[in-house]
Amino acid sequence: MTKDRQKRIRNFSIIAHIDHGKSTLADRLIEKTGLLTSREMHDQLLDNMDLEKERGITIKLKAIRLVYKANDGEEYIFNLIDTPGHVDFNYEVSRSLAACEGALLIVDSTQGIEAQTLANVYLALEQNLEIVPIINKIDLPSARPEEVKKEVEDVIGIDCSDAPLISAKDGINIEDVLEKIVSDVPAPTGDKDAPLKALIFDSYYDSYKGVVSYIRVFEGSIEPGMEVKMMSTGKSYEVTEVGINTCKQVATQRLEAGDVGYIAASIKNVKDARVGDTITSLENPTDSPLPGYKKVVPMVYCGIYPAEGEDFNSVRESLEKLQVNDASLVFEPETSVALGFGFRCGFLGLLHMEIVQERLEREFDLNIITTAPSVIYKVKKSNGEMIEIQNPTNLPPATEIEYMEEPIVDVSIMTPTDYVGAVMELCQNRRGVFKNMEYLEETRVVMHYELPLNEVIYDFFDALKSKTRGYASLDYELKGYRQSELEKLDIIINGELVDAFSIIVHEEKAYERGRYIAERLKDVIPRHQFAVPIQAAIGSKIIARETVKALRKDVLAKCYGGDISRKKKLLEKQKEGKKRMRQIGNVEVPQEAFLSVLKYDEKK
Amino acid sequence: MKELAIYIHIPFCISKCYYCDFNSYPNKSEYIPQYLKNLNREIKMYSKMRFKYKIKTIFIGGGTPSSINGVYIYEILKNIYDNFDVSDLTEVSIELNPKTVDDEKLKIYKEMGVNRISIGCQSLQDRLLKTIGRVHTINDFYKTYELLKKHGFSNINVDLMFGLPNQSTVDVLSTLKEVTLLDIKHISFYSLIIEEGTKFFYWYNSNKISLPEEDEERNMYHEGINYLKSKGYNHYEISNFAKEGFECEHNLFYWKLKPYIGLGLGSHSNVGGKRYWNYEDFESYFKHIKHGELPISGKEVISKDMEMAEFLILGLRLISGISKKEFYNRFEISVDDVYGEVLKKHRDSGLLYIDEENIRFTRKGLDLSNLVLVDLLP
Numbered sequence: 001m002t003k004d005r006q007k008r009i010r011n012f013s014i015i016a017h018i019d020h021g022k023s024t025l026a027d028r029l030i031e032k033t034g035l036l037t038s039r040e041m042h043d044q045l046l047d048n049m050d051l052e053k054e055r056g057i058t059i060k061l062k063a064i065r066l067v068y069k070a071n072d073g074e075e076y077i078f079n080l081i082d083t084p085g086h087v088d089f090n091y092e093v094s095r096s097l098a099a100c101e102g103a104l105l106i107v108d109s110t111q112g113i114e115a116q117t118l119a120n121v122y123l124a125l126e127q128n129l130e131i132v133p134i135i136n137k138i139d140l141p142s143a144r145p146e147e148v149k150k151e152v153e154d155v156i157g158i159d160c161s162d163a164p165l166i167s168a169k170d171g172i173n174i175e176d177v178l179e180k181i182v183s184d185v186p187a188p189t190g191d192k193d194a195p196l197k198a199l200i201f202d203s204y205y206d207s208y209k210g211v212v213s214y215i216r217v218f219e220g221s222i223e224p225g226m227e228v229k230m231m232s233t234g235k236s237y238e239v240t241e242v243g244i245n246t247c248k249q250v251a252t253q254r255l256e257a258g259d260v261g262y263i264a265a266s267i268k269n270v271k272d273a274r275v276g277d278t279i280t281s282l283e284n285p286t287d288s289p290l291p292g293y294k295k296v297v298p299m300v301y302c303g304i305y306p307a308e309g310e311d312f313n314s315v316r317e318s319l320e321k322l323q324v325n326d327a328s329l330v331f332e333p334e335t336s337v338a339l340g341f342g343f344r345c346g347f348l349g350l351l352h353m354e355i356v357q358e359r360l361e362r363e364f365d366l367n368i369i370t371t372a373p374s375v376i377y378k379v380k381k382s383n384g385e386m387i388e389i390q391n392p393t394n395l396p397p398a399t400e401i402e403y404m405e406e407p408i409v410d411v412s413i414m415t416p417t418d419y420v421g422a423v424m425e426l427c428q429n430r431r432g433v434f435k436n437m438e439y440l441e442e443t444r445v446v447m448h449y450e451l452p453l454n455e456v457i458y459d460f461f462d463a464l465k466s467k468t469r470g471y472a473s474l475d476y477e478l479k480g481y482r483q484s485e486l487e488k489l490d491i492i493i494n495g496e497l498v499d500a501f502s503i504i505v506h507e508e509k510a511y512e513r514g515r516y517i518a519e520r521l522k523d524v525i526p527r528h529q530f531a532v533p534i535q536a537a538i539g540s541k542i543i544a545r546e547t548v549k550a551l552r553k554d555v556l557a558k559c560y561g562g563d564i565s566r567k568k569k570l571l572e573k574q575k576e577g578k579k580r581m582r583q584i585g586n587v588e589v590p591q592e593a594f595l596s597v598l599k600y601d602e603k604k
Numbered sequence: 605m606k607e608l609a610i611y612i613h614i615p616f617c618i619s620k621c622y623y624c625d626f627n628s629y630p631n632k633s634e635y636i637p638q639y640l641k642n643l644n645r646e647i648k649m650y651s652k653m654r655f656k657y658k659i660k661t662i663f664i665g666g667g668t669p670s671s672i673n674g675v676y677i678y679e680i681l682k683n684i685y686d687n688f689d690v691s692d693l694t695e696v697s698i699e700l701n702p703k704t705v706d707d708e709k710l711k712i713y714k715e716m717g718v719n720r721i722s723i724g725c726q727s728l729q730d731r732l733l734k735t736i737g738r739v740h741t742i743n744d745f746y747k748t749y750e751l752l753k754k755h756g757f758s759n760i761n762v763d764l765m766f767g768l769p770n771q772s773t774v775d776v777l778s779t780l781k782e783v784t785l786l787d788i789k790h791i792s793f794y795s796l797i798i799e800e801g802t803k804f805f806y807w808y809n810s811n812k813i814s815l816p817e818e819d820e821e822r823n824m825y826h827e828g829i830n831y832l833k834s835k836g837y838n839h840y841e842i843s844n845f846a847k848e849g850f851e852c853e854h855n856l857f858y859w860k861l862k863p864y865i866g867l868g869l870g871s872h873s874n875v876g877g878k879r880y881w882n883y884e885d886f887e888s889y890f891k892h893i894k895h896g897e898l899p900i901s902g903k904e905v906i907s908k909d910m911e912m913a914e915f916l917i918l919g920l921r922l923i924s925g926i927s928k929k930e931f932y933n934r935f936e937i938s939v940d941d942v943y944g945e946v947l948k949k950h951r952d953s954g955l956l957y958i959d960e961e962n963i964r965f966t967r968k969g970l971d972l973s974n975l976v977l978v979d980l981l982p
Binding site: 529551552553554555556557558563564565567568571572574575578 | 794795796797818819821822842843858872874879881904914917918953954955968970971972973974975977978979981
């Protein structure tokens with residue numbers, strides 16, 4: 001059970017477009033396999049009585065181990081590794097895929113290939129994974145498996161001649177998938193006697209064990225009691241537990257080359273067990289880490305403030321709790337004239353920002369206001385000092401600025417050739433500099449642009465998706481800083497400058513953005529007893545102006561027949577709406593207003 | 605003994621007007637006999653509850669109560685007179701629409717003590733009547749008016765609407781002029797509200813009809829108020845005008861938060877610190893009465909906080925507003941202690957007049973009353 005054992009391990013992910021049946025297939029695979037080898041069953045004698053019950057939750061685990069008795073009579077260990085799918089988390093996804101040798105590509109036989117499918121396939125190809133195509137939903141009357149197979153062959157260029165045709169929902173041909181995993185996904189290689197080399201592909205905080213990291217062992221082995229070192233930080237820890245995930249965590253004696261499992265080592269913060277880092281042995285370290293580690297740093301900043309009636313301290317406590325599990329979230333306190341005490345928070349990208357915001361609202365039941373996202377600008381002051389600005393409000397007056405620099409990213413956009421024109425137009429509108437374009441195949445290209453990050457965070461992803469009907473995928477990487485003509489755009493509502501709306505924009509964009517924000521605010525700010533002027537200004541110059549007309553009528557005309565309850569409901573609804581307002585001077589500004597300036601409608 | 609108002613609902617009409625979201629059915633005439641039988645049983649159920657109230661007003665509304673046989677109205681009123689203490693009864697109203705009454709019906713109404721008639725007129729422009737789905741014409745209205753006079757009804761209300769599609773301020777004023785030439789004691793002058801589920805709602809949202817601009821609509825209201833005042837009508841509630849002494853006593857029960865019971869399909873009651881309401885569908889309504897139960901589908905217990913809010917929300921609908929003393933007598937706490945801050949805020953913004961004795965809306969406050977009412981909710 002040494003070299004032999006490794007031969008019977010299969011590490012893989014499932015990649016699919018949303019709704020194409022990823023989790024249903026995962027459930028089927030779990031159902032059709034066991035969770036322990038027969039030897040392990042005897043050894044451990046099952047405390048797995050709750051198996052059935054827990055099945056429902058298994059796929060929520062980051063990685064699960066299954067045992068499959070194949071037609072060749074051998075028992076194989078399958079490690080199924082879950083991946084999220086969004087450009088903000090591309091790095092995490094790429095690390096999860098790096099832990100595998102193969103990927104099951106599920107394509108819906110009624111829909112064919114879709115955007116997310118391609119984006120994920122390219123990520124998998126970058127990691128040199130073996131792609132196993134699977135055609136799903138053949139039970140549906142509108143299924144067209146042969147056409148879809150051809151599409152996969154044409155677009156992605158992988159052989160589909162013997163791709164399993166399945167219905168994950170009805171459990172049709174699942175065995176074919178299992179046999180395909182055995183035959184097509186390569187077994188891991190790696191010397192279990194070499195110095196330890198293991199990849200962290202996910203970490204989370206557990207209040208009993210400390211940080212638990214999901215790892216893939218590439219070389220050597222790891223066991224409790226061993227002193228290990230994180231290669232990026234040089235910090236060392238004593239391993240307290242190693243194990244595998246069946247439907248729950250099962251502690252084992254060791255993990256060795258080829259294995260996927262978890263370790264705990266009394267680590268206090270996920271920051272010290274970062275995704276992508278290499279774990280090695282302190283005593284007998286490997287000479288080089290696994291490739292591809294990078295410390296993910298926040299690219300996007302925004303203010304998060306307690307909304308009317310919400311407590312500052314509960315926002316802080318909640319952010320702290322999130323941070324324990326999310327190494328890429330950073331925050332520090334700040335104050336705003338309009339919004340009071342809050343936090344400046346840093347994120348990987350817009351989706352990450354939205355997720356954090358949503359978790360604060362849902363999991364922690366907080367009522368918060370988010371300000372427009374910003375990037376980090378470098379400002380050279382006339383006195384020679386160089387400062388970094390994350391919050392537009394902190395920008396010194398124009399007279400004190402010698403020049404400013406903004407972050408530039410290298411952007412690659414993969415798109416079907418049909419949309420090349422649309423993508424070019426979009427990038428040009430966003431101050432993009434075209435670098436080059438490569439044909440991946442006849443119908444697909446990858447376009448490379450240099451774009452200012454502040455254009456990318458400004459609803460670029462959504463615009464790209466809508467202009468390419470969802471087919472394009474996006475990746476970007478920080479290239480560096482470039483001097484740029486930037487200005488601070490302020491919004492003045494009813495004569496009061498609302499700092500939370502201030503943004504830094506390129507001078508060429510100032511008018512357009514100013515006008516757009518003023519228009520949007522005009523639409524979302526409710527009418528008041530008095531007219532509310534909204535102005536956009538650069539310095540003391542007003543560049544756009546809109547007015548919310550005074551409210552002339554807000555009255556329940558008829559009130560008889562005795563149905564007072566219904567009238568009260570109308571008033572209560574109105575009152576609910578008011579609760580979501582932020583008082584700025586005399587003006588009530590809805591919380592959506594802060595969000596609405598983040599979104600940009602390209603068509604307008 | 606306390607005073608009580610009774611509302612009776614007749615959910616039948618000839619056709620549904622485009623703006624109407626009331627509980628009324630144009631094509632259910634086969635239900636009429638069964639409905640009336642059940643309604644009379646419901647009335648009796650209350651009387652058996654040894655109800656310690658004196659009936660002050662009765663209001664028969666709809667729907668179109670005049671669209672059903674006059675004998676039914678006779679039975680309802682007789683039933684109430686036989687089973688309740690009506691020694692203090694002062695006002696008995698019935699709603700009717702032009703084209704639905706004749707000598708026989710009016711004779712019965714008169715005999716049975718109906719002393720106030722409310723005519724659903726809405727407008728005196730035939731094109732507008734058509735626009736809003738009314739089945740009568742101006743001519744029908746005048747005929748009905750003559751008939752009422754002939755039978756000696758003097759206390760007549762006319763319902764009029766403004767803010768209708770394609771209506772101008774000139775249209776509104778000409779209607780008011782025509783109506784005030786007649787001997788009409790009371791006018792309900794209210795703005796069209798597009799209610800969910802109506803034809804207008806659907807048409808409005810699919811841009812098939814357009815309404816007057818808000819400024820124009822307010823102009824209709826303000827000009828209307830001025831005109832009616834000049835003709836000797838007292839503007840006593842947001843949408844109601846009356847000649848001296850002809851205010852609708854029944855509606856004042858609602859606005860002054862006095863007890864009332866509503867009988868019939870979907871009717872609402874407010875009595876003994878509770879609001880409750882009947883089923884809105886015939887089946888449930890019939891079923892409960894058959895089992896000897898009141899056909900109540902829901903209720904709301906009114907907390908003291910809510911009662912105080914309602915006292916203001918409803919009381920402020922009256923142009924004279926609410927009396928601080930009445931508030932204190934009813935709740936044993938001064939209105940300033942409860943709502944001081946809110947009242948001050950809205951006085952400063954010009955929506956309320958507040959003096960030593962009363963609180964009432966300013967002219968601007970009447971247009972924007974919800975801004976104040978919302979702040980009064982507990």
